Amino acid sequence: MTDPIYLDYAATTPVDSSALEAMLPHFRDNFGNPSSIHRWGRNAEKAIEQARRDIAAVLNCRPAELVLTSGGTESDNYALRGAALAMREAGRGNHLITTAIEHHAVLHTARQLAEHYGFALTVLPVDDCGRVRLADVEAAIRPDTVLISVMYANNEMGAIQPIAKIAALARAHGVLTHTDAVQAASQLALDVQELGVDMLAIGAHKFYGPKGVGALYIRRDTPIVPSQTGGGHERGRRAGTSNVPYIVGMAAALGLTAQRREADNARYRRLTGRLIEAVTQIPDARLTGHPTGRLPNSASFVFRNIDGNELLMRLDLEGIAASSGSACKTGDPEPSDVILALGFDRSWALGSLRLTVGRGTTEGEIERTIGVVTRVVGEMRG
Numbered sequence: 001m002t003d004p005i006y007l008d009y010a011a012t013t014p015v016d017s018s019a020l021e022a023m024l025p026h027f028r029d030n031f032g033n034p035s036s037i038h039r040w041g042r043n044a045e046k047a048i049e050q051a052r053r054d055i056a057a058v059l060n061c062r063p064a065e066l067v068l069t070s071g072g073t074e075s076d077n078y079a080l081r082g083a084a085l086a087m088r089e090a091g092r093g094n095h096l097i098t099t100a101i102e103h104h105a106v107l108h109t110a111r112q113l114a115e116h117y118g119f120a121l122t123v124l125p126v127d128d129c130g131r132v133r134l135a136d137v138e139a140a141i142r143p144d145t146v147l148i149s150v151m152y153a154n155n156e157m158g159a160i161q162p163i164a165k166i167a168a169l170a171r172a173h174g175v176l177t178h179t180d181a182v183q184a185a186s187q188l189a190l191d192v193q194e195l196g197v198d199m200l201a202i203g204a205h206k207f208y209g210p211k212g213v214g215a216l217y218i219r220r221d222t223p224i225v226p227s228q229t230g231g232g233h234e235r236g237r238r239a240g241t242s243n244v245p246y247i248v249g250m251a252a253a254l255g256l257t258a259q260r261r262e263a264d265n266a267r268y269r270r271l272t273g274r275l276i277e278a279v280t281q282i283p284d285a286r287l288t289g290h291p292t293g294r295l296p297n298s299a300s301f302v303f304r305n306i307d308g309n310e311l312l313m314r315l316d317l318e319g320i321a322a323s324s325g326s327a328c329k330t331g332d333p334e335p336s337d338v339i340l341a342l343g344f345d346r347s348w349a350l351g352s353l354r355l356t357v358g359r360g361t362t363e364g365e366i367e368r369t370i371g372v373v374t375r376v377v378g379e380m381r382g
Contacts, residue, residue, distance in 0.1 A: 006358070016252075033241055054255055066216070098148070115339070160293045264296075324336070
Protein backbone atom coordinates (compact mmCIF):
# COMPACT_ATOMS: atom_id res chain seq x y z
CA MET A 1 0.00 0.00 0.00
CA THR A 2 1.56 3.29 -1.09
CA ASP A 3 1.49 6.28 1.24
CA PRO A 4 -1.73 8.31 0.98
CA ILE A 5 -1.68 11.75 -0.61
CA TYR A 6 -3.79 14.58 0.81
CA LEU A 7 -4.69 17.21 -1.81
CA ASP A 8 -7.74 18.77 -0.19
CA TYR A 9 -6.17 21.61 1.79
CA ALA A 10 -8.94 23.96 0.65
CA ALA A 11 -11.39 21.83 2.63
CA THR A 12 -9.32 21.87 5.81
CA THR A 13 -5.74 21.82 7.04
CA PRO A 14 -4.02 19.94 9.88
CA VAL A 15 -3.41 21.92 13.04
CA ASP A 16 0.14 23.26 13.05
CA SER A 17 2.26 21.92 15.92
CA SER A 18 3.04 25.42 17.22
CA ALA A 19 -0.67 26.28 17.31
CA LEU A 20 -1.40 23.04 19.15
CA GLU A 21 1.33 23.76 21.70
CA ALA A 22 -0.13 27.21 22.29
CA MET A 23 -3.57 25.67 22.88
CA LEU A 24 -2.70 22.87 25.31
CA PRO A 25 -2.21 24.93 28.51
CA HIS A 26 -5.68 26.38 28.08
CA PHE A 27 -7.24 22.92 28.16
CA ARG A 28 -5.39 21.82 31.29
CA ASP A 29 -4.18 24.68 33.49
CA ASN A 30 -5.62 27.99 32.31
CA PHE A 31 -9.16 26.59 32.09
CA GLY A 32 -11.07 29.50 33.66
CA ASN A 33 -14.15 31.18 32.25
CA PRO A 34 -12.92 34.56 30.93
CA SER A 35 -16.08 36.20 32.27
CA SER A 36 -15.17 35.27 35.86
CA ILE A 37 -13.49 37.86 38.08
CA HIS A 38 -11.13 35.50 39.95
CA ARG A 39 -7.57 34.80 38.84
CA TRP A 40 -8.53 31.83 36.66
CA GLY A 41 -11.01 34.00 34.81
CA ARG A 42 -8.61 36.93 34.53
CA ASN A 43 -5.87 34.70 33.15
CA ALA A 44 -8.23 33.31 30.52
CA GLU A 45 -9.34 36.82 29.59
CA LYS A 46 -5.72 37.93 29.23
CA ALA A 47 -5.07 35.05 26.84
CA ILE A 48 -8.05 36.01 24.70
CA GLU A 49 -7.12 39.68 24.57
CA GLN A 50 -3.53 38.86 23.61
CA ALA A 51 -4.83 36.60 20.85
CA ARG A 52 -7.15 39.39 19.71
CA ARG A 53 -4.21 41.81 19.53
CA ASP A 54 -2.16 39.28 17.56
CA ILE A 55 -4.95 38.73 15.03
CA ALA A 56 -5.54 42.48 14.76
CA ALA A 57 -1.86 42.99 13.95
CA VAL A 58 -2.16 40.66 10.93
CA LEU A 59 -5.38 42.35 9.77
CA ASN A 60 -4.03 45.86 10.50
CA CYS A 61 -7.09 46.80 12.53
CA ARG A 62 -7.97 47.75 16.10
CA PRO A 63 -8.41 44.80 18.47
CA ALA A 64 -11.83 46.18 19.39
CA GLU A 65 -12.91 45.79 15.76
CA LEU A 66 -12.69 41.98 15.99
CA VAL A 67 -15.53 39.69 17.02
CA LEU A 68 -14.35 36.15 17.82
CA THR A 69 -16.78 33.54 16.47
CA SER A 70 -17.24 29.80 15.95
CA GLY A 71 -15.89 29.95 12.38
CA GLY A 72 -16.23 31.42 8.93
CA THR A 73 -19.87 30.45 8.50
CA GLU A 74 -20.97 32.25 11.66
CA SER A 75 -18.85 35.26 10.72
CA ASP A 76 -20.47 35.48 7.26
CA ASN A 77 -23.96 35.00 8.68
CA TYR A 78 -23.40 37.67 11.33
CA ALA A 79 -22.02 40.17 8.83
CA LEU A 80 -24.87 39.86 6.33
CA ARG A 81 -27.79 39.62 8.74
CA GLY A 82 -26.42 42.08 11.25
CA ALA A 83 -25.48 44.79 8.78
CA ALA A 84 -28.55 44.39 6.57
CA LEU A 85 -30.97 44.64 9.48
CA ALA A 86 -29.10 47.54 11.08
CA MET A 87 -28.94 49.54 7.86
CA ARG A 88 -32.64 49.02 7.16
CA GLU A 89 -33.52 49.98 10.71
CA ALA A 90 -31.54 53.20 10.21
CA GLY A 91 -33.59 53.95 7.09
CA ARG A 92 -30.65 53.52 4.75
CA GLY A 93 -32.26 51.00 2.37
CA ASN A 94 -33.32 47.46 1.68
CA HIS A 95 -31.17 46.16 -1.19
CA LEU A 96 -28.30 43.64 -1.07
CA ILE A 97 -25.76 42.66 -3.75
CA THR A 98 -23.73 39.46 -3.88
CA THR A 99 -22.44 37.06 -6.55
CA ALA A 100 -23.35 33.67 -7.99
CA ILE A 101 -20.08 32.07 -6.79
CA GLU A 102 -20.28 32.84 -3.07
CA HIS A 103 -19.94 30.17 -0.42
CA HIS A 104 -23.36 29.06 0.76
CA ALA A 105 -22.71 30.76 4.11
CA VAL A 106 -23.15 34.00 2.18
CA LEU A 107 -25.44 33.06 -0.71
CA HIS A 108 -27.97 31.12 1.35
CA THR A 109 -27.99 33.85 4.00
CA ALA A 110 -28.62 36.52 1.38
CA ARG A 111 -31.44 34.48 -0.13
CA GLN A 112 -32.99 33.93 3.29
CA LEU A 113 -32.88 37.68 3.91
CA ALA A 114 -34.72 38.16 0.62
CA GLU A 115 -37.27 35.38 1.07
CA HIS A 116 -38.07 35.76 4.77
CA TYR A 117 -37.09 39.32 5.70
CA GLY A 118 -38.23 41.24 2.64
CA PHE A 119 -34.87 42.44 1.34
CA ALA A 120 -34.32 43.00 -2.38
CA LEU A 121 -31.39 40.93 -3.67
CA THR A 122 -29.21 41.14 -6.77
CA VAL A 123 -26.96 38.14 -7.53
CA LEU A 124 -24.24 39.13 -9.98
CA PRO A 125 -22.83 36.80 -12.63
CA VAL A 126 -19.11 36.26 -13.18
CA ASP A 127 -17.01 35.99 -16.33
CA ASP A 128 -15.78 32.66 -17.68
CA CYS A 129 -12.72 32.92 -15.44
CA GLY A 130 -14.87 33.29 -12.33
CA ARG A 131 -14.25 36.98 -11.70
CA VAL A 132 -16.79 39.67 -10.94
CA ARG A 133 -16.95 42.59 -13.36
CA LEU A 134 -16.67 46.01 -11.73
CA ALA A 135 -19.08 47.41 -14.31
CA ASP A 136 -21.70 44.88 -13.18
CA VAL A 137 -21.21 45.88 -9.54
CA GLU A 138 -21.61 49.56 -10.33
CA ALA A 139 -24.66 48.95 -12.51
CA ALA A 140 -26.33 46.97 -9.71
CA ILE A 141 -25.97 49.70 -7.06
CA ARG A 142 -29.26 51.48 -6.35
CA PRO A 143 -30.18 54.34 -4.04
CA ASP A 144 -31.48 51.78 -1.51
CA THR A 145 -28.41 49.46 -1.68
CA VAL A 146 -26.99 48.90 1.80
CA LEU A 147 -24.51 46.03 1.48
CA ILE A 148 -22.27 44.38 -1.12
CA SER A 149 -20.76 40.97 -0.26
CA VAL A 150 -18.09 39.52 -2.58
CA MET A 151 -15.68 36.77 -1.54
CA TYR A 152 -11.95 37.53 -1.58
CA ALA A 153 -11.04 34.24 -3.29
CA ASN A 154 -13.32 31.43 -4.37
CA ASN A 155 -13.14 28.16 -2.46
CA GLU A 156 -13.86 25.91 -5.47
CA MET A 157 -11.67 27.28 -8.25
CA GLY A 158 -9.48 29.81 -6.45
CA ALA A 159 -10.34 32.92 -8.50
CA ILE A 160 -9.28 36.11 -6.69
CA GLN A 161 -11.72 39.03 -6.79
CA PRO A 162 -10.84 42.76 -7.05
CA ILE A 163 -11.99 43.45 -3.51
CA ALA A 164 -10.20 46.76 -3.00
CA LYS A 165 -11.74 48.20 -6.18
CA ILE A 166 -15.20 46.91 -5.23
CA ALA A 167 -14.87 48.41 -1.75
CA ALA A 168 -13.80 51.79 -3.16
CA LEU A 169 -16.74 51.77 -5.54
CA ALA A 170 -19.14 50.89 -2.72
CA ARG A 171 -17.72 53.58 -0.44
CA ALA A 172 -18.28 56.21 -3.12
CA HIS A 173 -21.97 55.28 -3.05
CA GLY A 174 -22.23 55.04 0.76
CA VAL A 175 -22.64 51.25 0.67
CA LEU A 176 -21.13 48.79 3.17
CA THR A 177 -18.87 45.97 1.96
CA HIS A 178 -18.24 42.50 3.35
CA THR A 179 -15.81 39.90 2.08
CA ASP A 180 -15.64 36.20 2.89
CA ALA A 181 -11.86 35.79 3.24
CA VAL A 182 -12.07 32.29 4.68
CA GLN A 183 -10.33 30.62 1.73
CA ALA A 184 -8.03 33.56 1.05
CA ALA A 185 -6.59 33.87 4.55
CA SER A 186 -4.06 31.08 4.09
CA GLN A 187 -2.38 32.77 1.12
CA LEU A 188 -3.41 36.40 0.60
CA ALA A 189 -2.67 39.56 2.58
CA LEU A 190 -5.48 40.48 4.99
CA ASP A 191 -4.73 44.18 5.50
CA VAL A 192 -8.24 45.58 5.87
CA GLN A 193 -7.00 49.15 5.37
CA GLU A 194 -5.64 48.28 1.94
CA LEU A 195 -8.69 46.18 1.07
CA GLY A 196 -10.99 48.93 2.28
CA VAL A 197 -13.79 46.59 3.36
CA ASP A 198 -16.12 47.22 6.29
CA MET A 199 -16.32 43.55 7.30
CA LEU A 200 -14.05 40.55 6.70
CA ALA A 201 -14.58 36.94 7.80
CA ILE A 202 -11.95 34.24 8.51
CA GLY A 203 -12.01 30.65 9.81
CA ALA A 204 -8.99 29.14 11.54
CA HIS A 205 -9.08 25.62 10.11
CA LYS A 206 -8.21 26.92 6.64
CA PHE A 207 -4.80 28.20 7.83
CA TYR A 208 -3.58 25.36 10.06
CA GLY A 209 -5.60 26.34 13.11
CA PRO A 210 -8.36 24.40 14.89
CA LYS A 211 -11.85 23.82 13.53
CA GLY A 212 -14.73 25.59 15.23
CA VAL A 213 -13.25 29.07 15.66
CA GLY A 214 -13.07 32.18 13.49
CA ALA A 215 -13.27 35.95 13.54
CA LEU A 216 -15.19 38.79 11.96
CA TYR A 217 -13.58 42.17 11.45
CA ILE A 218 -16.15 44.96 11.74
CA ARG A 219 -14.88 48.46 10.97
CA ARG A 220 -15.51 50.89 13.79
CA ASP A 221 -18.91 52.64 13.56
CA THR A 222 -20.31 50.04 11.12
CA PRO A 223 -24.00 49.56 12.01
CA ILE A 224 -24.68 45.94 12.98
CA VAL A 225 -27.28 44.01 14.96
CA PRO A 226 -25.95 41.07 17.02
CA SER A 227 -27.15 37.74 15.67
CA GLN A 228 -26.69 35.93 19.00
CA THR A 229 -28.25 37.17 22.20
CA GLY A 230 -27.46 36.19 25.75
CA GLY A 231 -24.49 37.36 27.80
CA GLY A 232 -22.52 40.52 27.05
CA HIS A 233 -19.52 38.77 25.52
CA GLU A 234 -17.45 40.36 22.74
CA ARG A 235 -18.50 43.84 23.87
CA GLY A 236 -22.14 42.87 23.55
CA ARG A 237 -21.78 41.75 19.94
CA ARG A 238 -21.82 37.95 20.42
CA ALA A 239 -23.18 35.87 23.26
CA GLY A 240 -21.58 32.66 24.50
CA THR A 241 -18.60 31.66 26.62
CA SER A 242 -15.38 32.26 24.69
CA ASN A 243 -13.51 29.19 23.43
CA VAL A 244 -10.16 30.17 24.95
CA PRO A 245 -7.86 27.38 23.64
CA TYR A 246 -9.22 27.57 20.10
CA ILE A 247 -8.94 31.39 20.03
CA VAL A 248 -5.32 31.14 21.17
CA GLY A 249 -4.66 28.46 18.54
CA MET A 250 -6.22 30.60 15.81
CA ALA A 251 -4.00 33.54 16.66
CA ALA A 252 -0.86 31.38 16.69
CA ALA A 253 -1.76 29.77 13.36
CA LEU A 254 -2.58 33.09 11.68
CA GLY A 255 0.67 34.68 12.85
CA LEU A 256 2.69 31.76 11.49
CA THR A 257 0.77 31.85 8.20
CA ALA A 258 1.57 35.53 7.75
CA GLN A 259 5.27 34.86 8.41
CA ARG A 260 5.42 31.95 5.95
CA ARG A 261 3.13 33.36 3.26
CA GLU A 262 5.70 34.46 0.68
CA ALA A 263 7.80 31.29 0.82
CA ASP A 264 4.79 28.97 0.97
CA ASN A 265 3.07 30.68 -1.94
CA ALA A 266 6.16 30.40 -4.15
CA ARG A 267 6.29 26.64 -3.54
CA TYR A 268 2.55 26.23 -4.00
CA ARG A 269 2.73 27.95 -7.39
CA ARG A 270 5.40 25.52 -8.57
CA LEU A 271 3.36 22.51 -7.47
CA THR A 272 0.02 23.66 -8.89
CA GLY A 273 1.72 24.91 -12.04
CA ARG A 274 2.93 21.38 -12.67
CA LEU A 275 -0.54 19.96 -12.00
CA ILE A 276 -2.19 22.43 -14.36
CA GLU A 277 0.40 21.84 -17.08
CA ALA A 278 -0.10 18.07 -16.98
CA VAL A 279 -3.81 17.62 -16.28
CA THR A 280 -4.89 20.03 -19.02
CA GLN A 281 -3.12 17.73 -21.49
CA ILE A 282 -5.78 15.07 -20.83
CA PRO A 283 -8.35 15.10 -23.66
CA ASP A 284 -11.52 17.07 -22.84
CA ALA A 285 -10.04 18.49 -19.64
CA ARG A 286 -10.16 22.18 -18.84
CA LEU A 287 -8.85 24.42 -16.10
CA THR A 288 -11.54 26.28 -14.17
CA GLY A 289 -11.04 29.74 -12.73
CA HIS A 290 -8.54 32.40 -13.73
CA PRO A 291 -5.27 31.09 -15.22
CA THR A 292 -3.11 33.45 -13.11
CA GLY A 293 -5.40 35.44 -10.78
CA ARG A 294 -6.02 32.45 -8.53
CA LEU A 295 -4.94 31.20 -5.12
CA PRO A 296 -1.41 29.79 -5.40
CA ASN A 297 -2.37 26.41 -3.92
CA SER A 298 -5.45 25.79 -6.06
CA ALA A 299 -5.75 23.73 -9.26
CA SER A 300 -9.30 22.96 -10.39
CA PHE A 301 -10.54 21.21 -13.50
CA VAL A 302 -13.56 19.87 -15.33
CA PHE A 303 -13.61 16.71 -17.46
CA ARG A 304 -16.26 16.31 -20.11
CA ASN A 305 -18.61 13.32 -19.67
CA ILE A 306 -16.97 12.18 -16.44
CA ASP A 307 -18.85 11.49 -13.20
CA GLY A 308 -16.99 13.63 -10.69
CA ASN A 309 -18.13 11.62 -7.68
CA GLU A 310 -16.96 8.38 -9.25
CA LEU A 311 -13.64 10.05 -10.04
CA LEU A 312 -13.26 11.05 -6.40
CA MET A 313 -14.01 7.52 -5.21
CA ARG A 314 -11.50 6.02 -7.63
CA LEU A 315 -8.85 8.49 -6.53
CA ASP A 316 -9.60 7.66 -2.90
CA LEU A 317 -9.07 3.97 -3.66
CA GLU A 318 -5.70 4.97 -5.10
CA GLY A 319 -4.90 6.78 -1.84
CA ILE A 320 -5.47 10.34 -3.09
CA ALA A 321 -7.79 12.71 -1.23
CA ALA A 322 -9.34 15.31 -3.53
CA SER A 323 -12.62 17.18 -3.90
CA SER A 324 -15.20 17.94 -6.55
CA GLY A 325 -15.35 21.55 -5.42
CA SER A 326 -16.49 22.84 -2.08
CA ALA A 327 -16.22 20.25 0.69
CA CYS A 328 -19.87 21.04 1.39
CA LYS A 329 -20.78 19.81 -2.10
CA THR A 330 -18.90 16.51 -2.09
CA GLY A 331 -21.29 13.62 -2.67
CA ASP A 332 -23.97 15.86 -4.15
CA PRO A 333 -25.11 14.45 -7.53
CA GLU A 334 -25.93 17.95 -8.79
CA PRO A 335 -23.18 20.05 -10.42
CA SER A 336 -21.65 22.86 -8.39
CA ASP A 337 -23.37 26.24 -8.66
CA VAL A 338 -19.92 27.77 -9.05
CA ILE A 339 -18.98 25.61 -12.04
CA LEU A 340 -22.34 26.31 -13.69
CA ALA A 341 -21.79 30.05 -13.12
CA LEU A 342 -18.63 29.81 -15.25
CA GLY A 343 -20.80 28.82 -18.23
CA PHE A 344 -20.14 25.07 -18.36
CA ASP A 345 -23.06 22.82 -19.25
CA ARG A 346 -23.86 19.67 -17.26
CA SER A 347 -21.72 17.43 -19.47
CA TRP A 348 -18.70 19.35 -18.18
CA ALA A 349 -19.91 20.62 -14.81
CA LEU A 350 -20.62 17.16 -13.37
CA GLY A 351 -16.96 16.22 -13.90
CA SER A 352 -15.26 18.74 -11.62
CA LEU A 353 -12.07 18.06 -9.66
CA ARG A 354 -10.31 20.31 -7.16
CA LEU A 355 -6.72 19.59 -6.15
CA THR A 356 -5.26 21.88 -3.48
CA VAL A 357 -1.74 21.60 -2.11
CA GLY A 358 -0.37 22.50 1.30
CA ARG A 359 2.72 22.64 3.47
CA GLY A 360 3.08 18.87 3.48
CA THR A 361 2.78 18.33 -0.29
CA THR A 362 5.86 17.05 -2.12
CA GLU A 363 6.90 17.09 -5.77
CA GLY A 364 6.84 13.29 -5.75
CA GLU A 365 3.20 13.32 -4.64
CA ILE A 366 2.32 15.68 -7.47
CA GLU A 367 3.96 13.43 -10.05
CA ARG A 368 2.19 10.37 -8.71
CA THR A 369 -1.13 12.23 -8.70
CA ILE A 370 -0.69 13.28 -12.32
CA GLY A 371 -0.12 9.67 -13.32
CA VAL A 372 -3.11 8.39 -11.37
CA VAL A 373 -5.53 11.08 -12.58
CA THR A 374 -4.48 10.54 -16.20
CA ARG A 375 -4.88 6.77 -15.91
CA VAL A 376 -8.19 6.83 -13.99
CA VAL A 377 -9.85 9.33 -16.33
CA GLY A 378 -8.76 7.18 -19.27
CA GLU A 379 -10.16 4.05 -17.61
CA MET A 380 -13.48 5.74 -16.89
CA ARG A 381 -13.80 6.80 -20.51
CA GLY A 382 -12.71 3.38 -21.74
